Amino acid sequence: xxxxxxxxxxxxxxxxxxxxxxxxxxxxxxxxxxxxxxxxxxxxxxxxxxxxxxxxxxxxxxxxxxxxxxxxxxxxxxxxxxxxxxx
Amino acid sequence: xxxxxxxxxxxxxxxxxxxxxxxxxxxxxxxxxxxxxxxxxxxxxxxxxxxxxxxxxxxxxxxxxxxxxxxxxxxxxxxxxxxxxxxxxxxxxxxxxxxxxxxxxxxxxxxxxxxxxxxxxxxxxxxxxxxxxxxxxxxxxxxxxxxxxxxxxxxxxxxxxxxxxxxxxxxxxxxxxxxxxxxxxxxxxxxxxxxxxxxxxxxxxxxxxxxxxxxxxxxxxxxxxxxxxxxxxxxxxxxxxxxxxxxxxxxxxxxxxxxxxxxxxxxxxxxxxxxxxxxxxxxxxxxxxxxxxxxxxxxxxxxxxxxxxxxxxxxxxxxxxxxxxxxxxxxxxxxxxxxxxxxxxxxxxxxxxxxxxxxxxxxxxxxxxxxxxxxxxxxxxxxxxxxxxxxxxxxxxxxxxxxxxxxxxxxxxxxxxxxxxxxxxxxxxxxxxxxxxxxxxxxxxxxxxxxxxxxxxxxxxxxxxxxxxxxxxxxxxxxxxxxxxxxxxxxxxxxxxxxxxxxxxxxxxxxxxxxxxxxxxxxxxxxxxxxxxxxxxxxxxxxxxxxxxxxxxxxxxxxxxxxxxxxxxxxxxxxxxxxxxxxxxxxxxxxxxxxxxxxxxxxxxxxxxxxxxxxxxxxxxxxxxxxxxxxxxxxxxxxxxxxxxxxxxxxxxxxxxxxxxxxxxxxxxxxxxxxxxxxxxxxxxxxxx
Numbered sequence: 001x002x003x004x005x006x007x008x009x010x011x012x013x014x015x016x017x018x019x020x021x022x023x024x025x026x027x028x029x030x031x032x033x034x035x036x037x038x039x040x041x042x043x044x045x046x047x048x049x050x051x052x053x054x055x056x057x058x059x060x061x062x063x064x065x066x067x068x069x070x071x072x073x074x075x076x077x078x079x080x081x082x083x084x085x086x087x
Numbered sequence: 088x089x090x091x092x093x094x095x096x097x098x099x100x101x102x103x104x105x106x107x108x109x110x111x112x113x114x115x116x117x118x119x120x121x122x123x124x125x126x127x128x129x130x131x132x133x134x135x136x137x138x139x140x141x142x143x144x145x146x147x148x149x150x151x152x153x154x155x156x157x158x159x160x161x162x163x164x165x166x167x168x169x170x171x172x173x174x175x176x177x178x179x180x181x182x183x184x185x186x187x188x189x190x191x192x193x194x195x196x197x198x199x200x201x202x203x204x205x206x207x208x209x210x211x212x213x214x215x216x217x218x219x220x221x222x223x224x225x226x227x228x229x230x231x232x233x234x235x236x237x238x239x240x241x242x243x244x245x246x247x248x249x250x251x252x253x254x255x256x257x258x259x260x261x262x263x264x265x266x267x268x269x270x271x272x273x274x275x276x277x278x279x280x281x282x283x284x285x286x287x288x289x290x291x292x293x294x295x296x297x298x299x300x301x302x303x304x305x306x307x308x309x310x311x312x313x314x315x316x317x318x319x320x321x322x323x324x325x326x327x328x329x330x331x332x333x334x335x336x337x338x339x340x341x342x343x344x345x346x347x348x349x350x351x352x353x354x355x356x357x358x359x360x361x362x363x364x365x366x367x368x369x370x371x372x373x374x375x376x377x378x379x380x381x382x383x384x385x386x387x388x389x390x391x392x393x394x395x396x397x398x399x400x401x402x403x404x405x406x407x408x409x410x411x412x413x414x415x416x417x418x419x420x421x422x423x424x425x426x427x428x429x430x431x432x433x434x435x436x437x438x439x440x441x442x443x444x445x446x447x448x449x450x451x452x453x454x455x456x457x458x459x460x461x462x463x464x465x466x467x468x469x470x471x472x473x474x475x476x477x478x479x480x481x482x483x484x485x486x487x488x489x490x491x492x493x494x495x496x497x498x499x500x501x502x503x504x505x506x507x508x509x510x511x512x513x514x515x516x517x518x519x520x521x522x523x524x525x526x527x528x529x530x531x532x533x534x535x536x537x538x539x540x541x542x543x544x545x546x547x548x549x550x551x552x553x554x555x556x557x558x559x560x561x562x563x564x565x566x567x568x569x570x571x572x573x574x575x576x577x578x579x580x581x582x583x584x585x586x587x588x589x590x591x592x593x594x595x596x597x598x599x600x601x602x603x604x605x606x607x608x609x610x611x612x613x614x615x616x617x618x619x620x621x622x623x624x625x626x627x628x629x630x631x632x633x634x635x636x637x638x639x640x641x642x643x644x645x646x647x648x649x650x651x652x653x654x655x656x657x658x659x660x661x662x663x664x665x666x667x668x669x670x671x672x673x674x675x676x677x678x679x680x681x682x683x684x685x686x687x688x689x690x691x692x693x694x695x696x697x698x699x700x701x702x703x704x705x706x707x708x709x710x711x712x713x714x715x716x717x718x719x720x721x722x723x724x725x726x727x728x729x730x731x732x733x734x735x736x737x738x739x740x741x742x743x744x745x746x747x748x749x750x751x752x753x754x755x756x757x758x759x760x761x762x763x764x765x766x767x768x769x770x771x772x773x774x775x776x
Binding site for chain 1: 197200201203204207208210211214215216219333335337338340341443444445446454458461462465466469488489492493495496499500503506507510764767768769770771
């Protein structure tokens with residue numbers, strides 16, 4: 001029973017994290033381009049919407065994936081410590 | 088535990104080997120540059136690059152030869168995250184990314200950024216929704232997952248069939264690219280180039296399957312990224328004074344925008360465009376009256392000649408009337424061909440496209456359509472990225488779930504290096520052309536312009552249409568591929584860098600083709616032959632069959648590519664939409680919704696794939712001709728979405744069908760639910776960290 005609850009909590013936390021990260025992904029990939037004409041304000045020489053699509057959003061994607069990998073790998077370690085009689 | 092230590096030692100050893108290899112490659116390029124100064128002729132540089140790189144890939148293939156099933160299908164599941172990232176990035180980036188992307192950005196400005204967004208953002212979906220779970224599942228192919236999760240042969244067979252179809256379409260385009268680059272690099276015929284490239288691919292994948300392909304792809308990534316970055320950095324130093332173009336090209340973009348404003352108001356530009364418009368209109372008018380127009384005009388010319396002769400109008404007049412008759416098209420068919428080409432000049436009359444402006448158009452309605460298509464394309468490319476079987480299968484090769492997650496990060500990082508450089512490259516080249524080529528005299532064109540216009544007029548042609556002796560922007564017709572191919576010469580670099588760029592393009596095309604061939608052969612040998620026809624086959628027999636099929640598929644793909652018939656660029660983008668609507672809903676719902684049933688998945692995959700295919704077949708000119716669709720394109724379009732983004736309809740249909748059918752079919756069996764529980768559960772990690 002208890003193991004079952006733990007598994008469910010682990011999965012719920014994973015889903016929450018995925019939802020938050022996909023939210024950021026959605027804004028960078030779709031919301032900013034949708035408003036691109038309004039967001040064409042100067043940004044270090046680039047129009048902001050151009051910079052976002054060319055450099056900003058890809059950079060955000062790299063950070064999202066890196067953050068997810070680090071967080072989930074840490075959670076996996078915590079969740080399985082001792083449970084499987086591992087090290 | 089000793090496993091973990093062994094794995095760590097293995098990763099460290101491979102790290103040392105690849106560090107030395109990278110250094111060796113740079114020394115090799117440097118040595119060739121020295122030899123070029125001493126006087127090594129250019130064709131030799133091309134041959135040496137081709138031979139050396141293909142030999143290198145073949146050597147890695149021979150060193151990693153294997154006939155063990157786990158080694159052959161998933162590289163023994165011990166590829167460290169960093170190296171799987173390198174390999175997947177090379178697997179992922181095709182000739183289209185390496186050569187085509189910067190060109191598309193040059194030609195379409197902001198609209199082209201849909202490719203940058205789509206092809207990087209897709210990996211977020213891979214990382215969050217697919218890769219870790221597929222690795223936890225831990226078999227050999229993507230149809231494996233569909234078969235196990237949904238039960239029965241149908242999901243596996245449909246999955247395998249779609250994987251084969253999508254990958255085959257894609258691999259034909261890659262082999263086509265290999266043929267083009269080899270031909271350009273060495274001057275061999277296109278068909279010979281195709282088969283030389285094929286040999287390079289086969290040595291590698293045939294001997295060692297996924298294991299050989301993985302280590303070769305890692306080596307190919309290094310070749311292609313070095314080849315891409317060296318000329319861009321050089322060009323950036325020339326125009327901005329800094330070697331980091333990605334951070335500073337904003338200032339160049341400002342100058343491009345200012346120059347665009349000048350050119351838009353330029354009277355001579357408008358004049359050149361008007362000339363093209365007049366020529367195109369005249370040709371269109373003649374075509375409308377064809378073949379009567381041909382007969383009439385020839386009769387008029389002959390009459391004029393007879394008249395000149397009869398009235399003894401003087402030698403000069405007779406000669407010019409004779410010349411008019413001689414240069415006139417020989418027959419009606421020839422006239423039609425020439426006039427059709429002239430009428431196509433109408434494409435040269437379009438006004439200048441502002442590079443940095445999102446969705447440029449004349450009115451709000453057209454801007455809205457452009458925006459809708461931009462977003463739909465981003466969506467299709469992202470979901471398609473997260474559904475291409477040859478990319479997903481690579482995440483089976485890492486030693487653990489944790490390393491699978493980390494390796495998606497490395498993949499995206501290495502892909503990102505090229506993708507966030509491409510927009511900078513497009514702007515730098517545009518600045519060079521707008522500022523130094525436009526406005527220059529025809530008598531003193533830069534050397535690279537003359538040499539490329541001679542090699543291939545479809546890549547670059549300049550005509551002084553308004554006869555003022557100066558180059559107007561409207562007088563330059565440019566093919567996108569030249570942006571990368573001619574970049575070393577535009578930047579004023581030695582020829583050895585041109586050879587390097589061609590070798591990089593070759594590496595990109597070969598690595599993708601390798602991964603795709605392997606996916607097709609594995610779907611056939613593992614999912615169809617072993618799982619369905621001969622479940623008792625020994626591992627040796629399975630690997631043997633896989634190798635044989637690989638050979639057959641490769642030769643078939645090379646044959647199709649050498650026909651040069653299809654609209655190949657369209658086929659590549661079609662692969663994304665088709666993979667997206669066929670695979671993505673079934674894969675994601677299979678992991679995230681326990682209630683998803685087998686029958687629902689089968690129907691959803693078929694429905695999504697069918698809707699996408701139907702939309703393409705009715706709206707894409709080449710497919711319309713093939714299927715004999717006669718109703719006008721605008722009747723068949725939904726929301727004005729281009730056929731390239733057909734997945735925007737297929738994916739939602741796939742999801743909807745799976746959800747609705749799941750709700751009315753009995754719950755999936757306990758085994759399937761247990762499988763879902765298993766792949767969701769955290770994996771115990773070895774004590775290596």
